Amino acid sequence: MSTANSVxxxxxxxxxxxxxxxxxxxxxxxTLVDTEPYWIETxxxxxxxxxxxxxxxHAINLVGNDLxxxxxxxxxHMGIALQPSEIVEHLxxxxxxxxxxxxxxxxxxxQVLADLHGEGVPCALVTMSWRRxxxxxxxxxxxxxxxxxxxxxxxxxxKPHPAPYLKAASELGLxxxxxxxxxxxxxxxRSAESAGCVVLCVPNHVPLLDGERRVFADTLDGIxxxxxxxxxxxxx
Numbered sequence: 505m506s507t508a509n510s511v512x513x514x515x516x517x518x519x520x521x522x523x524x525x526x527x528x529x530x531x532x533x534x535t536l537v538d539t540e541p542y543w544i545e546t547x548x549x550x551x552x553x554x555x556x557x558x559x560x561x562h563a564i565n566l567v568g569n570d571l572x573x574x575x576x577x578x579x580x581h582m583g584i585a586l587q588p589s590e591i592v593e594h595l596x597x598x599x600x601x602x603x604x605x606x607x608x609x610x611x612x613x614x615q616v617l618a619d620l621h622g623e624g625v626p627c628a629l630v631t632m633s634w635r636r637x638x639x640x641x642x643x644x645x646x647x648x649x650x651x652x653x654x655x656x657x658x659x660x661x662x663k664p665h666p667a668p669y670l671k672a673a674s675e676l677g678l679x680x681x682x683x684x685x686x687x688x689x690x691x692x693x694r695s696a697e698s699a700g701c702v703v704l705c706v707p708n709h710v711p712l713l714d715g716e717r718r719v720f721a722d723t724l725d726g727i728x729x730x731x732x733x734x735x736x737x738x739x740x
Contacts, residue, residue, distance in 0.1 A: 525684035525736040527651075528620055529672050529701060531568075532631035534688035534708045536617075537641060538608040539599060540567060546598030547578065550591070556582035567710050568689030570632045570662025571595065596637055604640045610708070612725030617649055619729050628672040630685070630696075632656035632663055652676060664691045669699035684736040686724075693718060702739045704732065 533539045544563040551558040562581050566574045575588035620627055629650045634657040652675040654668050661667040673680040685696035688708040696703045697717040705712045705720045719735045
């Protein structure tokens, strides 16, 4: 199995047998954990605290976005005078407090992560949340669940730019074309497919558009490693 220091040839295990996808690259918010309601609640609380206005439509527009990009949008559309970095910190304070109380796992997420780990398929976490929000979620998982972790504060360009997925594949020593990304938003799916990944789209709070490198599933529940491989093979 590949590590960041060894590159596996496309479609091959080190022993020469077929093994695709070579890795699974996971979005977090809305895909593995249903934290989007936490973000939305925190956005409305921010508007109330600082005398701004907000709506569900504005909140949905931010699903999957880089946090600083979201903060710029909030500053403009909420009508508050905070700096973008201050807005990000307020958002993180709110969602970290909620996730430390309860991690809202999506149906089937924990099982499929365990199955992949059991079969030696490396996983990467590719999220636009910042590391301090990711930390309590990682703490609730077995050590080694993710081989590498890319967060929004570790890349110069967030989703929908391909940089996050390119970074994850590079750190795994893999070609993005040999990886399956799992996403719940168009913003994230654009990032993954522009990096060259096949994208398994599992809609949650927002509808996803069709795309030539996209395949769809209603849920992760019961999908198993075989289902992920079938999803990859249907496009890759």
